[in-house]
Amino acid sequence: MKLYFNPMTANNIKVLLLCNALEIEPELQVIALNKGEQGGNKFLAINPEGKVPVLQAGELLLNESNAILQYLAAKHQSTLWPSDLIEQAKVLRILFWQCNYFNAGVGAFAHRKVVMPFWGFAAQEVDVEQMAKFSKAVSALEGFLANNTFVATDEISIADISLAAFFIFTDKAEMPLEEYPNTQAWLKRITEQSWFRTTQTYLNNIVSK
Numbered sequence: 001m002k003l004y005f006n007p008m009t010a011n012n013i014k015v016l017l018l019c020n021a022l023e024i025e026p027e028l029q030v031i032a033l034n035k036g037e038q039g040g041n042k043f044l045a046i047n048p049e050g051k052v053p054v055l056q057a058g059e060l061l062l063n064e065s066n067a068i069l070q071y072l073a074a075k076h077q078s079t080l081w082p083s084d085l086i087e088q089a090k091v092l093r094i095l096f097w098q099c100n101y102f103n104a105g106v107g108a109f110a111h112r113k114v115v116m117p118f119w120g121f122a123a124q125e126v127d128v129e130q131m132a133k134f135s136k137a138v139s140a141l142e143g144f145l146a147n148n149t150f151v152a153t154d155e156i157s158i159a160d161i162s163l164a165a166f167f168i169f170t171d172k173a174e175m176p177l178e179e180y181p182n183t184q185a186w187l188k189r190i191t192e193q194s195w196f197r198t199t200q201t202y203l204n205n206i207v208s209k
């Protein structure tokens with residue numbers, strides 16, 4: 001099994017988190033986004049959309065990070081993908097919401113303050129418009145967590161992993177979470193997971209080089 005990825009972006013980080021949670025070690029092929037490798041003919045033959053991550057498992061070539069999460073969790077019969085149909089629907093609701101609304105709201109913090117400097121560009125401040133998107137996204141997350149221990153149900157799932165990837169650089173990105181106690185409590189539960197700490201250490205080592 002081979003994973004084409006870039007370790008600095010959230011959609012790729014979520015797959016790393018799951019691999020560590022499942023204790024599987026795919027062959028990793030880094031695609032340097034800052035060097036345009038995603039647009040090269042060799043990679044476009046793998047994914048014509050020119051995006052990572054892409055999972056290659058036998059004859060299967062699977063892109064879209066949340067689809068990869070569901071495939072791997074189900075393949076390995078992990079409780080991170082629940083067996084109950086209703087629980088699955090709750091998880092899928094969060095995954096679709098994350099794709100449509102959460103990325104644009106929260107992803108900019110780490111991208112502007114951590115990823116861009118790592119790629120050799122100047123760090124960028126988060127403007128008022130972006131801050132409004134952040135507040136809207138995290139306020140919605142706060143609501144999801146009002147009656148649940150985790151984002152979809154009371155059990156940890158790939159929905160939590162999908163969102164947790166956006167918070168792996170919380171401190172470095174100076175994310176303002178003070179007004180969101182449910183999110184802070186959830187994030188504390190996530191950061192206590194060994195697979196989160198392993199992934200975070202791996203990424204911090206890359207950033208500090």
